[in-house]
Amino acid sequence: MINKPIRDNYLPYGRQWIDEDDIQAVVNILKSDYLTTGPAVGEFEIAIANYVGAKYAVAFSNGTAALHGACFAADIGKGDEVITTPLTFAASANCVLYQGGKPVFADVDPETYNIDPLKVESLITNNTKAIIPVHFTGQPVALDEIHQIAKKNNLIVIEDAAHALGATYKGHMIGSLSDMTMFSFHPVKHITSGEGGIITTNNEEYYLKLLQFRSHGITRAPDKLIENHGPWYYEMQFLGFNYRMTDIQAALGDSQLKKIDKFIDLRKKYVSMYDDAFKEIDEIQTPYQDPNVSSSWHLYIIRLDLEKLSGNRKDIFEGLLQENIGVNVHYIPVHLLPYYAQLGYQRGICPNAEKLYEEIITLPLFPAMTEDDVNDVISAVNKVLNFYRK
Numbered sequence: 001m002i003n004k005p006i007r008d009n010y011l012p013y014g015r016q017w018i019d020e021d022d023i024q025a026v027v028n029i030l031k032s033d034y035l036t037t038g039p040a041v042g043e044f045e046i047a048i049a050n051y052v053g054a055k056y057a058v059a060f061s062n063g064t065a066a067l068h069g070a071c072f073a074a075d076i077g078k079g080d081e082v083i084t085t086p087l088t089f090a091a092s093a094n095c096v097l098y099q100g101g102k103p104v105f106a107d108v109d110p111e112t113y114n115i116d117p118l119k120v121e122s123l124i125t126n127n128t129k130a131i132i133p134v135h136f137t138g139q140p141v142a143l144d145e146i147h148q149i150a151k152k153n154n155l156i157v158i159e160d161a162a163h164a165l166g167a168t169y170k171g172h173m174i175g176s177l178s179d180m181t182m183f184s185f186h187p188v189k190h191i192t193s194g195e196g197g198i199i200t201t202n203n204e205e206y207y208l209k210l211l212q213f214r215s216h217g218i219t220r221a222p223d224k225l226i227e228n229h230g231p232w233y234y235e236m237q238f239l240g241f242n243y244r245m246t247d248i249q250a251a252l253g254d255s256q257l258k259k260i261d262k263f264i265d266l267r268k269k270y271v272s273m274y275d276d277a278f279k280e281i282d283e284i285q286t287p288y289q290d291p292n293v294s295s296s297w298h299l300y301i302i303r304l305d306l307e308k309l310s311g312n313r314k315d316i317f318e319g320l321l322q323e324n325i326g327v328n329v330h331y332i333p334v335h336l337l338p339y340y341a342q343l344g345y346q347r348g349i350c351p352n353a354e355k356l357y358e359e360i361i362t363l364p365l366f367p368a369m370t371e372d373d374v375n376d377v378i379s380a381v382n383k384v385l386n387f388y389r390k
């Protein structure tokens with residue numbers, strides 16, 4: 001774009017917020033007896049379970065491993081179909097492939113960008129075993145409808161809530177409403193543990209299976225052992241993985257969780273600044289919010305009305321990058337990724353998601369940004385749109 005960029009330095013689309021107390025929490029672990037899974041992991045699990053109102057939580061090395069664990073606990077295997085959204089990170093579907101199952105993509109609602117329950121229902125077969133809805137951008141999916149479909153067809157619901165820590169559905173916290181719920185603690189998410197993820201559940205059977213799965217399928221629990229050779233004895237009873245979270249990660253996550261309310265409040269404040277600035281701009285559509293839910297706002301996505309612009313999404317995206325605004329696109333629909341295409345998934349199966357993909361841009365949104373940063377993004381969007389306005 002012509003002349004001087006709006007910003008001299010690059011503003012990323014998301015990043016962590018780390019305070020002195022977070023650093024101290026990690027240092028304390030480094031000086032303690034346990035680096036890997038010790039008491040801090042258990043404390044973090046209890047803290048998350050309490051926060052979301054679930055009975056149990058099992059921490060994993062990352063959110064993708066946690067999703068894999070949930071698919072294992074749900075007994076997804078060869079021949080099983082699992083319905084999920086195409087508008088998500090590949091991990092939401094990859095976890096089904098890890099178990100030998102088949103992901104089935106149900107198109108999104110063009111208003112909320114979340115999985116459309118009517119599409120889910122239309123894709124159910126005798127092989128359908130589970131649904132993995134994703135609370136896209138932090139806005140909860142139509143859970144009542146999803147649960148109704150699941151109940152009628154005897155399906156397990158695993159929520160991918162990587163975007164939705166702290167979000168509510170009809171006043172209830174996400175994390176205690178379905179069979180299992182996954183949260184991620186990657187640095188761009190609401191709180192971070194470096195890498196990290198967790199499954200929350202109210203089901204004791206899933207809880208015990210998840211614990212064993214994340215540690216090679218090994219147990220030492222006396223009541224679960226088939227034999228017992230002595231105090232050293234353990235049994236590997238199925239093929240699990242080493243998916244354990246470390247105490248270093250857990251202590252960081254626990255310290256971060258204490259700041260979650262502040263983090264979400266700041267995200268909401270910046271969202272309302274964006275909404276106010278963009279509501280009169282004809283060329284962009286701001287995110288629709290379902291009145292039944294409260295989003296925890298992982299992402300702020302604008303949708304371009306390309307008929308009113310002389311440039312396409314790539315032009316606008318590159319224009320914003322030149323202004324040093326760290327824009328992004330969430331997501332390339334999963335079924336269009338080369339690996340999925342090679343598995344036989346065709347373009348055209350999810351037209352709403354495919355169309356959205358051509359029109360969306362994610363703007364920077366994270367609590368550690370300032371109001372000045374938000375205003376820079378707004379100025380850059382105005383500058384670039386003025387250039388491409390028909």
Ligand SMILES: *Cc1c(COP(=O)(O)O)cnc(C)c1O
Nearest residue numbers: 062063064089091162184185186
């Ligand atoms: C981040 C994310 C994941 C995976 O989490 P990791 O902790 O990075 O493995 C899964 N699903 C969605 C929608 C995500 O955004």
